[in-house]
Amino acid sequence: MSPGRTHLPSVATCALLPLLVAACTTARTPGAASPAPPSSTPTPAHRTASVTPPELDAEAGETLAGRHPATRGNGAFAYSGGPQGKALVLAVSCQGEGTITVQLPVMASSYRPNCDPGTPAVTYNQLVVPEASKPGTVTVTAPTTTTWSVTVGRTDPTPTDA
Numbered sequence: 001m002s003p004g005r006t007h008l009p010s011v012a013t014c015a016l017l018p019l020l021v022a023a024c025t026t027a028r029t030p031g032a033a034s035p036a037p038p039s040s041t042p043t044p045a046h047r048t049a050s051v052t053p054p055e056l057d058a059e060a061g062e063t064l065a066g067r068h069p070a071t072r073g074n075g076a077f078a079y080s081g082g083p084q085g086k087a088l089v090l091a092v093s094c095q096g097e098g099t100i101t102v103q104l105p106v107m108a109s110s111y112r113p114n115c116d117p118g119t120p121a122v123t124y125n126q127l128v129v130p131e132a133s134k135p136g137t138v139t140v141t142a143p144t145t146t147t148w149s150v151t152v153g154r155t156d157p158t159p160t161d162a
Contacts, residue, residue, distance in 0.1 A: 014112040053149040054091035062089055066138070069142045079152040081135035086154040088132040095120040096146030096157040106136030115146050128157045 056062035065088075066079025088107075094100050094115035103110040106126075113123045114134040138150050 014131055026062065030064045044071050050060055051065065051093050051095050051104055051147045051149050054093050054124065055153075056089060056091065056151060056153040060155065062153045062155040064151070064153050066133070066150075068140075068150045069147045070147050071140075072142070072147050074139075075142050075148075076139040077150070078137050079135060082133050082154040084133045085157075086132060087157040088127040088129070089151075089152040089153040090125045090127065090138070091122065091153070092125075092148065093120045093122045094142070094146055094148040095148075098146065100142040100146055100148055102150070103139040103141075104136060105139065106134050107131045115148070120147075126155065126158060 053067045053069060056064060063082070065082055066077060068075065068077040081094070088104075090104070092100075092102055092113050094113060095117070096115045097117050099111050099112040099114050107127065107129055109127075111125070113121065115121050130156055132154070138152060140148055140150065143146055
C-alpha cells in the first residue's frame with residue numbers, strides 16, 4: 001500500500017466478486033488527468049468538468065489498461081490485457097443521486113458504488129483473480145442524471161490480497 005492510499009474498512013466492497021476475489025476499496029482525492037481516447041465517445045453535452053477519470057498510483061507500480069472520460073448515463077469501454085500475476089485496479093468516480101452499476105463481464109462480476117450529488121465519489125478496487133490478465137470491457141449502467149468516469153489498471157497484489 002502506498003503512503004497516499006487510505007483503506008476505509010467501513011466502505012469496503014469485499015463482496016464485489018463472489019469467487020476467488022480479494023477486493024478492497026480505498027479513497028483517494030481525484031486528480032486532474034488527461035483522459036486517453038475512449039472507445040466510446042460521449043457527446044459534448046454529456047461531459048462534466050467536475051468528474052475526471054481517477055488517477056493511478058504510478059509510484060506504487062500501477063499501470064494504465066484503460067480509461068473512460070466523464071459520461072452521463074450508460075456507457076462501455078474496452079481495456080487491454082496485461083501480465084499474469086497482476087491484480088486489476090478498477091477506479092470509479094461518480095457524481096449524482098444514488099448508485100451506478102459497474103460490470104466486468106470477463107470476470108462475471110459487478111458492483112454498485114454510491115454516488116454523491118455534490119462532490120464526486122471515488123472508489124478504488126483491487127481484484128486478484130486469474131482473469132485479471134485478460135483484456136475486457138467495463139459496462140456502466142447509470143441514470144442520465146449521474147456522471148461517471150472509470151480508470152482500469154494493473155498492479156502487484158497487495159500482501160493482504162495475495
